[in-house]
Amino acid sequence: MTRTRIIPIIAFAWLIPNAAMADGAAAEDAVSEILWDYEDSFEYVQYRITDSGHVDMTFASNTPEALYQEIVAKVRQHPDVDSVLAGRDGAACSLFDFRR
Numbered sequence: 001m002t003r004t005r006i007i008p009i010i011a012f013a014w015l016i017p018n019a020a021m022a023d024g025a026a027a028e029d030a031v032s033e034i035l036w037d038y039e040d041s042f043e044y045v046q047y048r049i050t051d052s053g054h055v056d057m058t059f060a061s062n063t064p065e066a067l068y069q070e071i072v073a074k075v076r077q078h079p080d081v082d083s084v085l086a087g088r089d090g091a092a093c094s095l096f097d098f099r100r
Contacts, residue, residue, distance in 0.1 A: 023053035026080035031055055034074045038067075044093040045071065053082035060093035 027049045035041040044060040055075055059068050072086045 023080070023082065024049050024051040027053035027055055027078075027082065030078040030080040031075055034071065034078065038071065040095055041071075043095050044090070046090060053080065055081055055084045055086075057084065057086040058090045059086065059088045060090045060096065061088050062092045062096040063088050064096065 044063050047057045076084045
């Protein structure tokens with residue numbers, strides 16, 4: 001009798017991580033698609049995505065405010081992204097060094 005109760009619990013526990021990984025994969029696709037539209041974004045944005053679809057973004061410290069706000073807004077509005085934490089505290093990017 002105990003075995004019949006354990007099997008459904010194990011099966012249900014197996015489904016939870018798989019659903020979370022699907023959320024993370026969907027968020028990964030969403031962020032990649034959004035950043036693809038911004039030339040050289042890999043130079044000034046780093047991101048990490050959790051299995052639940054939370055996105056943690058770090059922009060170069062000298063990223064223009066308008067560009068930063070635009071990208072963060074697009075990521076936050078995407079339905080596959082659970083939540084976003086973003087900041088401009090990364091290393092300065094030479095793409096935005098206007099003194100050259």
